[in-house]
Amino acid sequence: MGPTDRVLLRVERLRAGYGRVQVLWDVDLHVDRGEIVCLVGANGAGKTTLLRAITGVIPPRGAVAFEGSRIDARGTAAIARLGIAHVPEGRQLFPGMTVREHLELGAAFVPGAWDHRGETLERVYTLFPRLRERERQAAGTMSGGEQQMLAVARSLMARPKMLLVDEPSLGLAPVLVQAVFAALREINRQGVTILLVEQNVRQTLLMAQRGYVLENGRIVLEGPGPALLANDHVKAAYLGL
C-alpha cells in the first residue's frame, strides 16, 4: 500500500451514529483514483452520516484509509489538510464573509494550497463565472444556487485529491442542478476523485462510474452506474418504474 496504489479511499466495516443511535452498520466501500463514485439511498439511509464519519465530523468505528494510511483516529481539520475536501450538507458557509474571503480561507490552511492560490482561484472562477461577479458579496445574501457553487468552489481551493459532495442538488432549480453536475464532471476531468451523495438517483448514476446503494445503514447493492440503473430493485425503489 502506498501513494501509487489504485485505491484512494477505503472504508471497512464502518460503524457510526449519534449518541446511542447507530446509523451505519459495517459499511464497506472503496473509491479508486480518478473515479466518480456515487452513493444513493433514501432519506435517513445514512448517506450524510457516512461522509461525516469519513471526515471525522462524527467519530467512526472501523477502518478508514486514505492513500493507504488510516485516518479514522484523526480530527476533521487534519483530515482536510491531507487532501480530502468535504462539501457538507447545508453548505456550512460563513454568512458574513465575502465570496473572496471564503475562497482565500479554502486555500489558507492546507499545505501547498496557499502558494498556488492565484492559479487555483482563476480555475475556480472559470468553473463558476458567477462567483467572480459576486466576489465582494457576503455569502449570506446570495441565492441557494450561488451558495452551493461557493461551497464547492471553497473546497476546491484546497486543491484536494478527493472531493466528498453531500447532495449538491438539494433545493436547487433544475437548471442550476445541471450546472452543478456539469461542474462536478469538469472537476473530475481535471483529476479530482469524487464521492457523491445524491437523492437525484438517475442523473447521478448516469454520471458515475460506480455506485453504491445504501439502505438502513447498510450497503445493499454496488456496481457500475449503468448496471445499477438497470437493476430491478433500483428501478422499483428509486426510479418509480
Place this chain on the structure above:
Amino acid sequence: MLIFGVLRSGLYSLTSVGLALSVGVIGIVNFAHGEFLMLGAFLGYWLFVSYGVDPLAAIPIGAAAIFLLGGAVYQLSIRRVLRAPELNQMLLTFGLSIFLQNLAIILWTGDPRVATVSYKAEALAVGPFTLGVPQLVVFGLAMALTIGLYAVLGGTRVGKAMRAVAQNRLGASLLGIDVDRIYLLAFGLSTALAGIAGMMITLQLSVSPFIGLLYTLKAFAIMVIAGLGNINGVIYASLVLGLSEAFVEFYVPQGGGWAEGVFFFLILVVLLVRPRGLFR
C-alpha cells in the same frame, strides 16, 4: 464634556473588544474578564514600583504574560466545558473570577495602590480645553490597539480563520482550520487585551483586587449595546457608554455617583428597545 466621554471610551473599547472576541469566537461568556484586567493592572504596578518600568513601556511584556496565563486557563478549564451547558460555563468563569480576585487579595491585600508616573499630572492645552496627558496617551493607544485588532481580523489568515470559526465551526474545520487552536489563540488574545487595558489603568486610577467586576459589567453593557458577539460594533458602543457617563456626570446633580450606574440603564433600554444591539 464630549471630549471626556470620548477619551474614556478608548479604554472601554479595548476591554470590551477582548470580551467580544471570547463571546463571539468561542461562545464563552467570561465573567473573569475583568480579573485579567486587574492582574494586568497589578503587573503594571509592580513592574513600575519594583523596577521603575513605565507601565506603557511594559505593555509588551505584560501582554505576553497575560496571554500565556489566559492560554493556560483555557487549556486547564475553559476547554473542558465547551460542550457543557451554558450554566456550567458561566459557573466556571464566575468561579474563576472569585478565585483570581481572592488570590490577588492574599498576594497583595485589598488596599488600593497608586502608581505615580512622572507625567501623571501633566496636561495639554488643546484649544480651550485642558486634557491630561495620561488620558490622551491611553486613549490613543487603546484605540490603536482596537483598530489593530480589527485589521488583524479583517486582513490576516489567522484573523479570517477566527471570524470563520465564529460564524461556522464545522465549515471552518472542514477547511483544515484547527478549531481548538483558534479557540486557544482567541482566549489568550482576549485576556491579553484585558491585561493591556489594566496596565493602562495604572496610569490613571488606583489598583486593587476589586477593580475587575466593574469593567466586566461595563464590557457586558457595551457588548449588549453593540449586539452580542458583534466585534465591529464595540467601538461605537464604547462611545455611547463613555459619552453617556460623561453626560450624566456633568448634567445630573451629584452625577459623579450616578455615572457608574449608567451602563445598567443602557443595558435595560437596549434590551427592551432593540435586543439585537444598536450596531448590527
